[in-house]
Amino acid sequence: MRNILVRGVAAGAIALLSLTACSSERTGGDATATSGSTEAAKGFPANSLIGVALPAKTSENWVLAGDLFTNGLKDAGFQSDVQYAGSSTTVADQQAQISAMTTKGAKVIVIGATDAAQLSTQVEAAKQAGATVIAYDRLIKNTQGVDYYVAYDNFKVGELQGQALLDGMAKKKAKGPYTIELFSGSSDDNNSAVFFDGAMSVLKPKIDSGDVVVGSGQTDIKQTATDGWKAENAQRRMDSLLTSTYSSKTLDGVLSPNDTLARAIITSVKGAGKPLPIVTGQDSEVESVKSIVAGEQYSTINKDTRNLVAQTIQMVKDLQAGKTPEVNDTKSYNNGVKVVPSFLLPPMIVTKDNVVEAYANDPNLAPLTK
Amino acid sequence: MSRVKELQKSLFGGTTSNARQFGMIFTLVAIVLLFQILTDGLTLNPGNLISLVSQYSYILILAIGMLMVIVAGHIDLSVGSIAAFVGIVVAKVMQEYSVPWFVAILIGLVVGALIGAWQGFWVAYVGVPAFIVTLAGMLLFRGGNQYIGNADTIPVPEGFRTIGAGFLPEVGPNTGYNNLTLLLGLVICVAVVVREWRGRRTRREMQAEVAPMWISVIRIAIPLVVVVFASLQFAGGRVGTSFPISGIILGVLVVIYGFVTRNTAGGRHIYAVGGNARAAELSGVKLKRVNFLVMMNMSVLAALAGMIFVARSAASGPQDGIGWELDAIAAVFVGxxxxxxxxxxxxxxxxxxxxxxxxxxxxxxxxxxxDRVQIIKGVVLLLAVAFDAYNKKQGRFSVIDSLMRPFRRDTPTGAESPAEAGQERGKSPVAG
Structure with missing residues (x-):
């Protein structure tokens, strides 16, 4: 039996010898790990791989962003790898996709996070492998690994929504008090609270003065949250609110953080056979623009995804050329461990009054407004 | 005996019920090689192997428990929810009471065991079908996760992250590789050789036919090449990364549970219950206790998997665990x-x-x-189980079996069973 042992060990030794010739990442890894920052300053080849990891296709916006990234990066001469998280195991999917992009040697990874607090391990690994990480639309939390953040000014979005809600109600009914309901986004999305706080900065003084009344009394963001930004959850909550609070009262307005939820709220109100309240929105989704033109949804926000994607691609180009990308805010966005340099684009409110001008340059939306 | 037949008998364990399993191993090798070519060598690159292990170890841990549940004739739909529930409990406990992370892991396992006892009680002692009990558990613990966590994402401290995102540390001289990973590979190599050697010794003692030497050499050489290659790849990743801790946890569990299900009376009872519960009970198997323990064990493993995922994600979130039960069940059936x-x-x-x-x-x-990945995975699952169903209908037809049928007559049936006890590819003695 010793014979076998000897042979086995011999076979192992031969295998070991033949395989030590295998490439090890150690030396290369060392170089990129130590010179990571200087390398970013030096730029990288113009045909490098750029990874884009986006959340599941739950809103038109993400689908559009994906298409724009694919085409925009191709036009700029980069190779692109644009991935959406799967519909059920979203977080794990996105983690795996970011790891795969790192493995493929992506120089820049643009991430629209599904859960902004659950990506730090992958983001740090990407960073250590020499990639630059740009948080797109949602700020990635609790990690040193994020280099830049590019988004629309979301507090401003909230303020505009709050103001639009007040204006819309004043147009319909000259004098208050107005009865409203509040909806906010998914609580795992960093932006939900920012929208909500922005809107409340406008609404709170009116609520305090009694000019505006929240019918159900649900003013806490925990109570108003819509899990996963899902239309069905908003519709369900609106159904219950209508049953519990508005069997006799009239609802004047609903603060909705985006268009998908706004339409769900309108569907719910229609289903209950009630008069439509003023409903705000955001994202300029096709169905909502139609709805605004038809006079159902009151407002949306034009955060043209084209501009945001174009700005992100501009950052990628700057990095490729070895320049430091332009940022316009180095104070506001703290992700828990660092203040992330940000580029914020200004949002624009759209109602029936300015819908034609607002989408004049948008090939998909312009025809709808005629 | 012809060499081909020797190869079949000694290398593959000799019977057709193993054909499927070896089919799966060949499928795995083929898929790895296929992607290695399609991705220009990225699949077997150190960085990718490392992320592959850390991405899937929690699913494979669930698969261990799920295999035992399915062998016992049940199903567990609640694993994802239990994982999420334990994850949020552990994250909360560490955040609010600053409990040290290793105590938090213990708390997590205890919570898992309690949940398991709850589900086991309904399945084993009340007799509610496991499908219903765990469907209820799925809702119950998902709700519990949201109730405790307020649908928030709660970060966990650095120490805790080791179990999900940690690697074997760098120690010893600079060899250009991670030394501990190389050591681990060496230990596995020695284990492979020793096991084969002991297998031969047992056969000899049992007066069974000992496989020819060249068979043993193949049986040692193939795993050795794989292990040496893998350990060099894992040890050769970016500095600071090596074989993931979660992979080691998985490996230890596979060895322990592999031994328990194959070589202990308790483990065989699970197969007996799944094969024919009535017959098993009449033969003295404590049916209720087996069912209780199997369900409880699943929940403990789900708790562990949940904690590993939370550690890897650096936070416990409201979407943790969604769809995991399906991944684990798919792994078991494909396997x-x-x-x-x-x-x-x-x-x-x-x-x-x-x-x-x-x-x-x-x-x-x-x-x-x-989207397309899901479609492809769905098709693979369906085909794998369809193959199983087809086998059954054909009286365990298999490709290898049909090729070997002409040689079948002179098989010394008596010599096979004791010999196979020493082999790993366990088959059930009560396998229908």
Whole structure:
């Protein structure tokens, strides 16, 4: 039996010898790990791989962003790898996709996070492998690994929504008090609270003065949250609110953080056979623009995804050329461990009054407004 | 005896019920090689192997428990919710009471055990079908996760992250590789050699036919090459990364549970219950206790998997665990377990899980979108189980079997069974 042992060990030794010739990442890894920052300053080849990891296709916006990234990066001469998280195991999917992009040697990874607090391990690994990480639309939390953040000014979005809600109600009914309901986004999305706080900065003084009344009394963001930004959850909550609070009262307005939820709220109100309240929105989704033109949804926000994607691609180009990308805010966005340099684009409110001008340059939306 | 037949008998364990499992291993190898070519060598690159292990170890841990549940003739739909519930409890406990992370892990396992006892009680002692009990558990603990966590994402401290995102540390002289990973590889190599040697000794003592020497050499050489290659790859990753801690946890569990299900009376009772519960009970198997322990064990493993995922994600979130039960169940069935219970092995399920993992990873490396990945995984699952069903209908037809049929007559049937006890590819004695 010793014979076998000897042979086995011999076979192992031969295998070991033949395989030590295998490439090890150690030396290369060392170089990129130590010179990571200087390398970013030096730029990288113009045909490098750029990874884009986006959340599941739950809103038109993400689908559009994906298409724009694919085409925009191709036009700029980069190779692109644009991935959406799967519909059920979203977080794990996105983690795996970011790891795969790192493995493929992506120089820049643009991430629209599904859960902004659950990506730090992958983001740090990407960073250590020499990639630059740009948080797109949602700020990635609790990690040193994020280099830049590019988004629309979301507090401003909230303020505009709050103001639009007040204006819309004043147009319909000259004098208050107005009865409203509040909806906010998914609580795992960093932006939900920012929208909500922005809107409340406008609404709170009116609520305090009694000019505006929240019918159900649900003013806490925990109570108003819509899990996963899902239309069905908003519709369900609106159904219950209508049953519990508005069997006799009239609802004047609903603060909705985006268009998908706004339409769900309108569907719910229609289903209950009630008069439509003023409903705000955001994202300029096709169905909502139609709805605004038809006079159902009151407002949306034009955060043209084209501009945001174009700005992100501009950052990628700057990095490729070895320049430091332009940022316009180095104070506001703290992700828990660092203040992330940000580029914020200004949002624009759209109602029936300015819908034609607002989408004049948008090939998909312009025809709808005629 | 012809060499081909010797190869079949000694290398593959000799019977047709193993054909499927070896089919799976060949499928795994084929898929790995296919993606290695399609991705220009990225699949077997150190960085990718490392992320592959850390991405899927929690699913494979679930598959271990799920295999035992399915072999016993049940199903567990609640694992994802239990994982999420334990994850949020552990994260909360560490955040609010600053409990040290290793105590938090213990708390997590205890919570898992309590949940398991709750589900086991309903299944074993009240007699509610496991499908219903765990469907209820799925809702119950998902709700519990949201109730405790307020649908928030709660970060966990650095120490805790080791179990999900940690690696074997760098120690000893600079060899250009991670020394501990090399050591681990060496230990596995020695274990492979020793096991083969002991297997031969046992056969000799039992007066059984000992396989020819060249068979033993093959049986040692192939795993050695694989292990040496793998340990060099894992040890050769970026500095600071090496074989993931979660992979080691998985490995230890596979060895322990593999031994328990194959070589202990308690383990065999699970197969007996799944094969024919009535007959098992009449033969003295404590049916209720087996069912209780199997369900409880699943929940403990789900708790562990949940904690590993939370550690890897650096936070516990409201979407944790969604769809995990399906991944684990898919791994078990792709790995050759029978839907009717009583059949299946731990190693088979791990291979099944790896097939799905490599498929997923390879497609992602190629940049295939998650929509098409899901379609492909669905088709693979269906085909794997369809193959199983077809086998049954054909009286266990298999490709290898049909090729070997002409040689069948002179098989010394008596010599096979004791010999196989020493082999790993466990088959159920009560396998229908």
């Amino acid at each position: 050759g377990a029978a839907v009717s219970g009583g059949l299946g092995t731990i190693s088979g399920s791990i291979v099944g899980g790896l097939v799905m993992a490599v498929l997923n990873n390879g497609l992602q490396l190629m940049g295939v979108g998650s």
